[in-house]
Amino acid sequence: MVPNSFNFRKSNISLLYDQLFRTNWNFLDSIHDVEEACEQFYAELNVIFSFCVPKYSTTRYRRQFPPWLNGTIIKDIRTKEILFRRLKLNSDEMTLHDYKALRLKIKKDIDIAYKDYVKKLKMI
Known part of the structure; x- marks a missing residue:
């Protein structure tokens, strides 16, 4: 406490x-x-x-990310932000490709994680 x-x-x-x-x-x-x-x-x-x-009260803790996001997804989101900043500085084709691929992967992972989270809530 x-x-x-x-x-x-x-x-x-x-x-x-x-x-x-x-x-x-x-x-x-x-x-x-x-x-x-x-x-x-x-x-x-x-x-x-x-x-x-x-x-x-110092117990006010607000999550930065929703509860269904796991550590891997959060790490990927932060990596995506780094790639986006790098892309803004110098627009090269390789960084753009990596950014788009990671963005697509994150969208799929979030969708799967959210569906699993809802299933677990329904079982309770």
């Missing part, structure tokens, strides 16, 4: 400065262990941050 993170872009900076200024930091003087002092300092900072800074 990924914890929520502080969204400092939407924080109330003036309130944050005010809370940092008004906090009594004298309790750190009485702690002789550096590790303990650090833990107490960060605990106090987290209390202030949770009061002044909103959180956002």
